[in-house]
Amino acid sequence: MFDVFGSVKGLLKLDSVNIDNNIFRLHYKATVIILISFSLLVTSRQYIGDPIDCIVEGIPSNVMDTYCWITSTFTIPTSKIQETDNFHPGVRPQYEGDQVKYHQYYQWVCFVLFFQALLFYFPYHLWKSWETGKMKMLVLDLNCPIIAEETKKERIKLLVNYFASNLHNHNFYAFRFFVCEILNFINVIGQIYFVDFFLGGEFVTYGRDVISMTEMEPEDRIDPMSKVVFPKVTKCTFRKFGPSGTIERIDGLCILPLNVVNEKIYVFLWFWFILLAVLSSLALIYRLAVLSGSRTRMFLLRAQAQLAPCNEVESVFRKCQIGDWFILVLLSKNIDPLAYKELICDLACRFEGREEIQPA
Template identity: 80%
Template sequence: MYDVFGSVKGLLKLDSVNIDNTIFRLHYKATVIVLICLSLLVTSRQYIGDPIDCIVEGVPDNVMDTYCWIQSTFTIPSSKMNEINLPHPGVQPQQEGDQVKYHQYYQWVCFVLFFQALLFYFPHYLWKAWEGGKINALILDLGCPIIAKETKRERIKLLVDYFVSNLNRHNFYAIRFFICEVLNFINVVGQIYFVDFFLGGEFSTYGRDVFRITELESEDRIDPMAKVFPKVTKCTFHKFGPSGTIMRIDGLCILPLNIVNEKIYVFLWFWFILLAVMSGLALLYRLAVVLGSRIRISLLKTQAYLVPRNEVELVARKCQIGDWFVLVLLSKNIDPLAFKELICDLACRFDDKEQVQPA
């Protein structure tokens, strides 16, 4: 097990500098790790066995397996997918005019899962490139709980000087992060439609259908997973007979891999829906923060809970959305006492500026 999943252990490390939020990390951390692990799982024969085993007379097993894996297998959905007592739904002798449904997507599941992981990671990669290590440069050693008092005061003074000289110049920095949040939402919604297309239009209602059958009696259940990921399918092999004529040989193929695939996509259906809802709510929260100055003041008070309310309000009124956003990120990365000193010093500097301004 470690040989298979040990390669993703590096993704489990927590970043030393926090430049985003929990919902953002669910996209590029949790989802990426899950997708890569699932991609590795479906390629691990030691846990699943051969992905396909075909039964046919007159053709060597290994030849038939390879042929059917490459050419794809099929079922006949018009033939009784609605008959509960059918041993293998969609598998029966093919009659003229029967509609045939080919199943090739299981060959691509591991690649598609890895491609999806890259798409989920892209907004984070873009934000890291845009962020450029700004927060890491600003916090200096203030994230360390043990730091000399003189050094701490010096670092805070440098940080205050930076804020005063660059006040109202961080809006573009914050806008870039907000763009990446929108990309996260667009990506997860797009992934739902992409997987639906990949599975032939079966994914959009997949989890709902699976959940619905749990309420039915066992004899009345028609498993939707057997329709999307059939465990038994058909495969037609053509070879030349003794007289040179083409012989058509029907085989029965067992797909053990689909036992795993069906569980994977049930989980992904619920996860993508949950992630899309949370990301949508996060965008509504972000819109409220951008439009509501009072909300920003309240949130900054929550972060600077050691600072008197009037000083926090003074700093928040002077800051635009970008400055506020940088302060919030700093509060996640530096010691609470250091953040308290930072806000207090900023309040003093802003108060002094107000007093020296002509009436």
Template identity: 70%
Template sequence: MFDVFGSVKGLLKIDQVCIDNNIFRLHYKATVIILVAFSLLVTSRQYIGDPIDCIVDEIPLNVMDTYCWIYSTFTVPDHLTGTTGRDVVQPGVGSHVEGVDEVKYHKYYQWVCFVLFFQAIMFYVPRYLWKSWEAGRLKMLVLDLNFPIVNDECKKERKKILIDYLKENLHKQNFYAYRFFICEALNFINVIVQIYFVDYFLDGEFSTYGSDVLKFTEMEPNERIDPMARVFPKVTKCTFHKYGPSGSVQKFDGLCVLPLNIVNEKIYVFLWFWFIILAILSGFSIAYRILVCLMPRIRLILLRTRSRLSKHNEVEAIANKCYIGDWFIIYQLGKNIDPLIYKEVISDFSKRIEGHDEMV
């Protein structure tokens, strides 16, 4: 099992300098790890076996397997109910009249691993953009002040460099902050688009898939239709067309078992709940960001929370003089600098912007 998931362990690396927030990391770390792991899992025959096994008379099994995998299989929706008649072998499989009874073709299983990997890439795109735009600025400003044990002389010199930068670039940092806000918005837009994309990929079944699974257990056995069997059937049918000696087409009706769908159905139940939760959290994050941009009072409260050891008048002086970009840089520094050193930075910077030159 380690071989399957070992390739995603690099995403678990903890960054020395935090340049985003927890909800942002849910997108490019947790979600990417989940999607890549699922993509690897559905391609691992060691744990699942052959993705399709078909049975039919007069046709070699390996030929039938390959044919049905390429040209898709189908189920009969009229046989999806819990009631099993004499000629019904499995839910979704039974006798049908071609051209009269409705059949539903299933082709998605060829693309599941690719779609999952593509989604992982899309969830990483906002992180890639932000990392490119950020260009290591925060790491440069931290200057190893995230370590509590720093030589006094070295600490004083690095604090001076940091405060000089903040003072010289006062009111010039807005573009930096707005780029991060754009990436946050992209995260929210992406997860919504991914929900609709998967819904399209599964022929409109994904939008209510999770809720249908929850409702399934509350229905009567002879009335309920298993949504997992409808979307990811384990047993399907496949019609093989073969030319006879006279040139006429002979049809062979085969029965196919799809072990892979046992995994697929669980994957997409999990993804339904994960995407919904992620979309809600991202929506709250966008609402929070709008309030932060529009209400200076909230920025003051957040900065006080981040710099708990600092004096209120020093924090208020910084909040009153700084634009949203300056505030964002200072707030992010608070996540990375040792609290005691951060207290000194807040104190010295407040004196600097108020016109005092003395430095600790």
């Protein structure tokens, strides 16, 4: 198992400098790890065996398996009465006029999961390219637990000088981050409908159908995804020339162990995407409240600078625009609380003219 998922362990490491928030990290870190892990899982035969095994007379099994995997298998939609009479929904004799549903989704699942991981990572990649290491530059190693007092004071002084000379120049920086938060929300909603399109319109209501299925009697339960999208038993027709040149139509029964994994993956993804969409919408509501309410920003800055006197925090806040406030909030996540207190107090002194302004 370590060999399979060892390639994603690099995504688990924490960044030395925090440039986003927890909900943002759920998109580009947790979700990307989940999707890549699932993509690797469905390609790992040592855990699920062969993805397809077909039963047919007169044709070598390996030939039939390869043929049916490439050309896709199919089921014949049945009524509820027919389902109770069959061991496997959708597997019955085919008559003229019967509708046939072909199943090719399972061939593309690993690629689609990886593509979705790239889409979830894109907003973070965009933000990181826009951020250009500004926060790492401003932290100046003040996130180190052990630092000489003189060095700390010198670096805080540099930070104060930077703010004094670049006040009101950070709005564009902040709004770029807010744009990436909107992209995260748009992406997760789009992903839900993308998967629904990929699975033939069965994904949007899948979680609700699974929940309703658990309330049924065990003998009456038929997994909605197993019946429609990822059936475990399907049909496959092989055609070849007979001894006299007549085309022979050979009917095969195929077992798809891979679909046992696929259906579990998409059950989990349905609930995960819904949770992520809800959290992302709450994050946007929070961001709207921050943008529209100066009292909200004031309260949040006080919460981040708990060690600093309230009057000093208010003095700094009165001079700050939304971008400056955003930079200060990010700094509070990256530097030691005592160093942050000194930064707020020194900024208040600088803004109120209680010390001589030094050049940047």
